Amino acid sequence: MARDWESVFTTWSQGPSATEQERAENAERQIRQAILSSEKLRNRDIRVFTQGSYRNRVNVRRDSDVDVGVVCFDTYFPEYPDDNVKLELAKSFVPAIYEYSTFKSELEEALVARFGRGAVNRGAKAFDVKANSYRVESDVCAFFEHRRYLSVGRYHSGVEMIPDDYNPPSIKNWPEQHYDNGVSKNNLTQRRYKRVVRILKNLSNEMAASGVESAKKAPSFLVECLVFNAPNASFNYGSYEPMVREVLANLFNSTISDEACDEWGEVNELKYLFRGSQPWTRQSAHAFLSDAWDYIGYK
The missing domain is CATH 3.30.460.10 (Beta Polymerase, domain 2)
Structure with missing residues (x-):
């Protein structure tokens, strides 16, 4: 079932x-x-x-x-x-x-x-x-x-x-900038941004508990930052399943190569998400997004 x-x-x-x-x-x-x-x-x-x-x-x-x-x-x-x-x-x-x-x-x-x-x-x-x-x-x-x-x-x-x-x-x-930008994104998406963050953090935890390696390597902070970089239009759905699908699809496509996500920042927008000495890479984030898509069973 x-x-x-x-x-x-x-x-x-x-x-x-x-x-x-x-x-x-x-x-x-x-x-x-x-x-x-x-x-x-x-x-x-x-x-x-x-x-x-x-x-x-x-x-x-x-x-x-x-x-x-x-x-x-x-x-x-x-x-x-x-x-x-x-x-x-x-x-x-x-x-x-x-x-x-x-x-x-x-x-x-x-x-x-x-x-x-x-x-x-x-x-x-x-x-x-x-x-x-x-x-x-x-x-x-x-x-x-x-x-x-x-x-x-x-x-x-x-x-x-x-x-x-x-x-x-x-x-x-940059805690104050992180907080302010998160509140702004949440307001611009009819309070759906933080709900999708919680959904994908819970999903990542369940995947990690099930032995999915990419989820074990995806800190919750990274998950939050990835969702922050999804276009606001991705949240324009009345139910969660198509909303999560749209967010994952957009993030997956944007992390296939460096070009589309090279300018992405953390939620604070004062530090690049995939540059410098971050404990994750664009490739590891892409792998998590791909595995999340498959775990849910999206086609």
Whole structure:
């Protein structure tokens, strides 16, 4: 008997429950309280925010933990478009006296004081804070502001971390731009964009559990970015099965070669999707899209 994909997709399209969202918000709130309780951190210019799939409301059941960013604006990491801008800005620079390594260690102290040593594990990139009945498990990342200068007075504001193992040497993210662009795309597609993201993330998880290698190599972030690059017209259907078909067909055809997708960006639109040191390739994304098409049984 053929599988009722419309029914499956309808279930998969649903956003997080109120209880899930509340537990994620509780985790963020408690981490903020940990900062406020720290004598070393409470007076610094720090912002605590939920990032990733929970904040963008594209989390699915496998996304069991919430990503929480803790960014300090007292120091920033600069990136320059050219040496002229760098030299001009250097005239007004003051050397940083607060280092990233110090900030991360002070954040660890604050988390341990709040949750206990047994509930906090320091990883190379994030602190793992264990869940309880009140909050979900959290990956807490320490950031300094990252400024990508466009000119002397203009820059994009993101966040940057230095992993303990320097692998890679640094990681830059653009959470605000990602959030804003996702909301805009969702509004332009009658709130269908994020529903299709959830559908394809659930599909990828099921394919991976069934042993499909391409799905195992397709991170949920990549799936979200692929759907973001589908034309808005692909979402103009009243039911999910033809909508998913149209999105997959468009993405499949556009990733056959480099030319059609070379300019694609992540949802933040400040980083190319298939260039640089991404942990995936255009070929691996194309393989996943092809296998997803076959897995559903589209002809």
